[in-house]
Amino acid sequence: MADFKTPELTGAVTTPKITPGASRHIKQFIAKPELMEKVGFPPQKASDWKEQFIRKMGEVLKKYKSVKVFLDICVRCGACTDKCHYYLGTGDPRNMPVYRQELMRTVYRKYFTTGGKLFGGLAAAREISDELLDEWWVYFYQCSECRRCSVYCPYGIDTAEITMAAREIMDSIGMGSKYNLEIVHKAETIGNNLGMNPDALKSTWEFVEEEIEEKTGVRAKLPVDVEGADVLLATPSADFFAEPHIYSLEGYAKVFHQAGISWTLSTHASEGGNFGMFIGNYNHMKTINKRIWDAARDLKVKRVIAGECGHAWRAMYAFSNTLNGPFDFLQHKSPQHICEFTLDLIKKGALKLDKSANDEFTVTYHDSCNVARASSMGNTPGDQFTIPRELINAVCNKFVEMDPNTTGERTFCCGGGGGVLTDEVVEIRVKGAMPRMQEYKKIKDSHGANFFALICAICKAQFTKVFPYYGIEMEEVGGVHQLISNALVMGAKEGV
Amino acid sequence: MNGLGNVFNLLAYAAAAVFILGFLYKVIVYFKTPSPLNIPTTPGPKTSGGVVMRLIPExxxxxxxxxxxxxxxxxxxxxxxxxxxxxxxxxxxxxxxxxxxxxxxxxxxxxxxxxxxxxxxxxxxxxxxxxxxxxxxxxxLFADYFVLLLIIGIGLTGILLKYFMRTSLVEVKAFILGLVTFSPAPMPDSTMFTIHFLLVLVLLVYFPFSKLMHAWGVLVAPTRAQADNPREVRHMTPWA
Amino acid sequence: MPTLEFEGKTYEVDEEGYLMDWSQWNEGLAGVMAKEDGLELTEAHWDVIRFLREYFEKYQIAPMIKILTKELAKKYGKEKGNTKYLYELYPAGPAKQACRYAGLPKPTGCV
Structure with missing residues (x-):
């Protein structure tokens, strides 16, 4: 399939030997000048890019406590070194979180610390250079901002914060990621990452309605731009395009239908995801997020619910109140996750479920990084782990857990998060998925797991892509609401 | 010895000043640098009381x-x-x-x-x-070995002073108390003590400019020091 | 900017070989791209390409995969109206390989 070797599934995640430069060649495409200008960045590197670079870095250091403090206080204890899935998959030392950060720290020392200014190389301070910038380009796009390193760090240092800052600095000198910026541009101008215009959306949603009707005999509607609906659903646009994403979309529609809840999709806010976050750009994140709240206001809904998407949930749960709040015009003043919402309905007895519909599956659940470590659900810390599991157990008879060292807050990233989900870097995606694949293979062999349940669009797309590299059928990837969809008994209106 | 004593006294005051002012400066910078977004690593506590309970075991x-x-x-x-x-x-x-x-x-x-x-x-x-x-x-990095060796040096000279190259405790105490009370006393006549003392001064001066600031950073790193409460509180900062 | 040569004409493509201007597309180009991949375009391949172009002309975007497979099912029956069959036709992925042959831009997002 490609000119690299897919890691072998040995049944254990082992720490690799250090192999300098092992993933140095894996690079994202640089955005063309036209695209850069469209999203408000300089078209390309100018002759004075180094001054711009340092100026921007100074600005970031003044704006973000995380970056400032983290750059200062790391003691290089090494606790993070074997926690990153990209290091485990490649052995490239630059994928050890602390050594990835060192790319920024070395520049920080040179221009912003007394020691670095006085002692230079002895204080491990380096001037910014074309070569160093190229390393930034490579390795700050080999971080999926998954925060696993932060869990094990004695001070909670989060490489995601450093990566976001690095991408922001690179964007500001005219060096942006084609993949990420194309998506930012489409989300801001058309309204979703895919670039589906309202006509395309409407025809697709109608198609999904027909699909549901064909399968169940019941036409569960996917209402479009309905003013006065109770619920606005903001879900990743991948749910309107890809498999298995679409099956969860069917699931949401069926849940709403069966519970008798008036809901709507919005052609204006047709995206839950927010790539502004991945590039660490506050304004883009705000602009993209704003569409959801504008739509909520215009449609006069009572609450906003987020579909299955990890980073969208972080942006909505943790950031949107700051970015575009407060949401006093809503009855439910903060966005809810579809999993919270559905579980609540199930507990109220509003849905009739037939677990046996999923009997062909032995399900395991992969905690997505942004849900696990960057947001929460429910009322108590950790509910983001129990709620999806409760849901699965409510609709499936066979549920098995992967190694607890790789679930919950310790979960491994899928390998495609944080703006890494693009084909030109498929090698890092495949290798970065290795730790999770080891665990899935293990639970397949030991417990016959054959359904890999997810609540993240990126995870779904990433695993669908990499499963075949590891000799596993892509059909084993699915959504939690896909399972719910399977088990939901349609028609028989009971409960609310 | 009094003249030399004065040099050490001056060095000690200088080092203490660098340490205190440098440390305070960093504390203020960290305090003033905003955290525009709510970024606790989750699952995390929902209240500031919970944050304290999270930080204590850390x-x-x-x-x-x-x-x-x-x-x-x-x-x-x-x-x-x-x-x-x-x-x-x-x-x-x-x-x-x-x-x-x-x-x-x-x-x-x-x-x-x-x-x-x-x-x-x-x-x-x-x-x-x-x-x-x-x-x-x-x-x-060099800095990582440097600081470990520096502290080992302080420890070993301390052991030497205690067991092998004893110096007059009365003189040491007089010297240190003199520093503390701003009424300088002569430096004790002991090379080992002088080395021990100077290494400590180096540590003090080095502290605020180095990774040793983790001593304060552990309290203010937003991933741990923030409460996970975006639903209850609208997290706001001046620039954002 | 990388280019693609066909019958004396030069076409601009992006880094991954997607046509920059979808309106410049012609059937010959699809053949050239397939040949480079060592793929022989059968009638079923062409059905996919034609459907993609029709859909794109109407909606300025490629269709959901499911819509595509359903279209195939209409013509070739249920056993070929599925994603598996699409992958048999286009091993690098229907969205990515078939869209490219059809002159469409690459789908973006979490797909």
Whole structure:
């Protein structure tokens, strides 16, 4: 399939030997000048890019406590070194979180610390250079901002914060990621990452309605731009395009239908995801997020619910109140996750479920990084782990857990998060998925797991892509609401 | 000796000033630098009381390190023992800074001496792991060895002073008390004490400009110091 | 900017070989791209390409995969109206390989 070797599934995640430069060649495409200008960045590197670079870095250091403090206080204890899935998959030392950060720290020392200014190389301070910038380009796009390193760090240092800052600095000198910026541009101008215009959306949603009707005999509607609906659903646009994403979309529609809840999709806010976050750009994140709240206001809904998407949930749960709040015009003043919402309905007895519909599956659940470590659900810390599991157990008879060292807050990233989900870097995606694949293979062999349940669009797309590299059928990837969809008994209106 | 004593006195005041002002400066910078977004690592506490409860075990027991594997267990052991010994040694040394010596300081004398003996061993663990593990060797910088060696130096000169090259405790106490009370006294006539003392000054000066600021950073790193409460509180900062 | 040569004409493509201007497309180009991949375009391949172009002309975007497979099912029956069959036709992925042959831009997002 490609000119690299897919890691072998040995049944254990082992720490690799250090192999300098092992993933140095894996690079994202640089955005063309036209695209850069469209999203408000300089078209390309100018002759004075180094001054711009340092100026921007100074600005970031003044704006973000995380970056400032983290750059200062790391003691290089090494606790993070074997926690990153990209290091485990490649052995490239630059994928050890602390050594990835060192790319920024070395520049920080040179221009912003007394020691670095006085002692230079002895204080491990380096001037910014074309070569160093190229390393930034490579390795700050080999971080999926998954925060696993932060869990094990004695001070909670989060490489995601450093990566976001690095991408922001690179964007500001005219060096942006084609993949990420194309998506930012489409989300801001058309309204979703895919670039589906309202006509395309409407025809697709109608198609999904027909699909549901064909399968169940019941036409569960996917209402479009309905003013006065109770619920606005903001879900990743991948749910309107890809498999298995679409099956969860069917699931949401069926849940709403069966519970008798008036809901709507919005052609204006047709995206839950927010790539502004991945590039660490506050304004883009705000602009993209704003569409959801504008739509909520215009449609006069009572609450906003987020579909299955990890980073969208972080942006909505943790950031949107700051970015575009407060949401006093809503009855439910903060966005809810579809999993919270559905579980609540199930507990109220509003849905009739037939677990046996999923009997062909032995399900395991992969905690997505942004849900696990960057947001929460429910009322108590950790509910983001129990709620999806409760849901699965409510609709499936066979549920098995992967190694607890790789679930919950310790979960491994899928390998495609944080703006890494693009084909030109498929090698890092495949290798970065290795730790999770080891665990899935293990639970397949030991417990016959054959359904890999997810609540993240990126995870779904990433695993669908990499499963075949590891000799596993892509059909084993699915959504939690896909399972719910399977088990939901349609028609028989009971409960609310 | 009085003239030389004055030089050391001046150095001591300079070092103390750099340490205190440098540390305060960093504290203020960290305080003033905003955190535009709510970014606690979750699951995290929902209230500030919860944040305190999250930070206490991090500070007292390095809790997150305990989540790691074998390498982190060794690190935890070396690091924790080192920090505890350091604290005990500092407490023991308070007897040189106070008159009359408070009772609690006296109660730390014996345990402080033991701590002083274990201290270099803990540091040895920390330094050996830096070159015996290929990942650690890759990430370690000159600064990492420098500060470990500096503190080992302080520890060893302390042991030498205690057991092998004893100096007049009366002179030492007079000198230190003189510093504390701003009525300078002569430097004790002991090369070993001079070295011990100067190494401590180097540590003080180095502290605020180095990774040693983790001592404060652990309290303010937003991933741990923020409450996970975006539903209850609209997190706002001036620039954003 | 990388280019693609066909019958004396030069076409601009992006880094991954997607046509920059979808309106410049012609059937010959699809053949050239397939040949480079060592793929022989059968009638079923062409059905996919034609459907993609029709859909794109109407909606300025490629259709959901499911819509595509359903279209195939209409013509070739249920056993070929599925994603598996699409992958048999286009091993690098229907969205990515078939869209490219059809001159469409690459789908973006979490797909």
């Amino acid at each position: 500070i007292l027991f390095f809790r997150s390190l305990l989540k790691g594997g074998a390498a982190e267990k060794i690190l935890w052991f070396g690091g924790w023992v080192f920090h505890v010994c350091f604290l005990l040694i500092v407490l023991r040394h308070l007897r040189y800074f106070t008159y009359p010596v408070p009772g609690f300081v006296m109660s730390f004398q014996q345990i402080g001496i033991w701590a002083g003996l274990i201290f270099p061993l803990a540091l040895l663990i920390l330094i050996v792991r830096r070159f015996t593990n290929d990942r650690l060797a890759t990430i370690s």
